[in-house]
Amino acid sequence: MNVAVVLQGLVGLLWLAVAALVTIALVRASRGKKVAPFTTAIIVTVITAILLTSISAGLVFIQPEQRGVVISALQPKGYREQVLEPGLRWVIPYFESVVIYSIARQTYTMSIAPLEGEVKGDDSVAARTADGQEVLLDASVIYQPDPAQIIQLHINWQRRYADELVRPLARGIMRDAVAKYRVEEVYSTRRTEITQEITDKMRQKLAENGIILIDFVLRNITFTEEYAKSIEQKQIAEQQAQQARFVVEQKKQEAQQAIETARGQAESARIRAQGEADARLIQAEAEAKALQLIAQALRENPDLLTYQYITKLAPNIQVMLVPNNMPYLLPLPSMGPPSAITTTLSTPILPTPTTTP
Numbered sequence: 001m002n003v004a005v006v007l008q009g010l011v012g013l014l015w016l017a018v019a020a021l022v023t024i025a026l027v028r029a030s031r032g033k034k035v036a037p038f039t040t041a042i043i044v045t046v047i048t049a050i051l052l053t054s055i056s057a058g059l060v061f062i063q064p065e066q067r068g069v070v071i072s073a074l075q076p077k078g079y080r081e082q083v084l085e086p087g088l089r090w091v092i093p094y095f096e097s098v099v100i101y102s103i104a105r106q107t108y109t110m111s112i113a114p115l116e117g118e119v120k121g122d123d124s125v126a127a128r129t130a131d132g133q134e135v136l137l138d139a140s141v142i143y144q145p146d147p148a149q150i151i152q153l154h155i156n157w158q159r160r161y162a163d164e165l166v167r168p169l170a171r172g173i174m175r176d177a178v179a180k181y182r183v184e185e186v187y188s189t190r191r192t193e194i195t196q197e198i199t200d201k202m203r204q205k206l207a208e209n210g211i212i213l214i215d216f217v218l219r220n221i222t223f224t225e226e227y228a229k230s231i232e233q234k235q236i237a238e239q240q241a242q243q244a245r246f247v248v249e250q251k252k253q254e255a256q257q258a259i260e261t262a263r264g265q266a267e268s269a270r271i272r273a274q275g276e277a278d279a280r281l282i283q284a285e286a287e288a289k290a291l292q293l294i295a296q297a298l299r300e301n302p303d304l305l306t307y308q309y310i311t312k313l314a315p316n317i318q319v320m321l322v323p324n325n326m327p328y329l330l331p332l333p334s335m336g337p338p339s340a341i342t343t344t345l346s347t348p349i350l351p352t353p354t355t356t357p
Contacts, residue, residue: 003088004059011056014049021045057093062086065104067147069154072096083150099154103147105214108166109140112222118162124222127175133183133227138220141170141202141213149210156209165209170216173201187221194218 025038062068068084073095075081084098091098111117112124116138124136143166145153157165177198181190195218203213 002061004056004061007052007056007059011049011052014045014052018042018045018049054093058090058096060084060089060091060098060100062089062100065102066100067103067145067150068098068100069151070096070098079151079154081151083147099158101145101150101154101159103145103150105142105144106162107140107142108162108170109138110167110171111138111219112136113138118167125171125174127178129178129181129183129186131182134224135178135183135186136222137174137178137218138222139170139174140217140219141166142215142217143206143211143213146207146210146212153210161209161211166206166211169205170198170202173198173205177201183223183227187223191218191221 021038021042025035025042028038029035060068062084064086066086068089070080070082070084070091071078072080072092074092080096089098109117110119110123110125112122114121117123124138127135127137129135145161153161177194178186181194185191186194195216198218199213199216202216206213
């Protein structure tokens with residue numbers, strides 16, 4: 001509970017009581033009645049009200065988020081050099097007064113939106129880039145008065161520091177920072193760098209005036225309508241170029257895939273040809289081996305060739321002449337139909353050749 005406020009309320013009630021007693025006394029006096037008891041009550045109430053008013057004028061309660069500057073007629077400089085800290089404090093009534101400052105964090109917003117900023121209407125910061133383009137900046141400055149420099153802040157700015165220090169300082173630093181960069185750097189590649197540059201510069205300048213910068217927020221960057229259209233056209237062109245690059249890359253991949261397919265087919269054909277060649281080589285080697293075996297068989301059995309020759313004769317041969325030194329004629333089929341063919345052994349013949357009918 002704020003004791004100073006309660007005491008001020010009590011003082012107000014006492015003065016109302018004084019006014020009421022005086023009114024009653026005047027009414028009784030006009031009617032010819034005694035007013036002596038009311039006179040005493042009025043005097044006591046007035047004295048009490050004056051005492052409590054004096055005490056109330058000397059009591060100041062400082063909230064935790066506040067600091068007080070004492071303006072004193074008894075000090076050579078006109079003020080106490082010590083700041084009033086939070087709590088119930090006492091100053092000399094009628095010779096000293098207290099100016100209370102909040103040290104809580106505050107936000108000053110400059111925005112293009114009519115109802116967002118401290119100033120109604122379009123309060124964005126218009127700035128020119130290095131290449132002559134105009135941009136509109138929305139920003140918020142989060143700050144708080146430095147508790148250790150409240151007295152100096154009061155001397156230099158009083159309560160005007162928000163509108164006459166924070167606002168113009170921020171707008172000037174923002175314009176100076178943007179003027180160093182090209183427009184595409186402001187909204188894309190160098191935006192973070194610009195924000196940091198503004199923050200560092202503002203922190204230094206505000207600190208010199210007794211204010212601590214908590215944060216600087218570059219909220220939005222707006223361009224002129226003509227430049228916004230050019231950006232949109234540029235983005236469309238970049239998207240089309242990117243699509244064209246994608247198509248080219250796709251064609252390259254398809255061509256590479258066709259090359260790999262042809263290479264695979266060629267490799268398959270080579271392997272198939274190699275297989276066929278190997279098969280022919282194996283077959284030739286087998287045939288050569290077979291011929292070697294046949295030759296060896298003929299060397300070991302000379303009559304084998306004659307036997308093979310006779311077995312391969314046409315079935316319609318009825319008579320065959322053989323050398324006269326053969327002991328027997330080979331059995332021949334009969335002249336009848338195939339079903340009546342019989343096999344008989346021939347009789348021994350003389351060495352003299354004989355023709356058999």
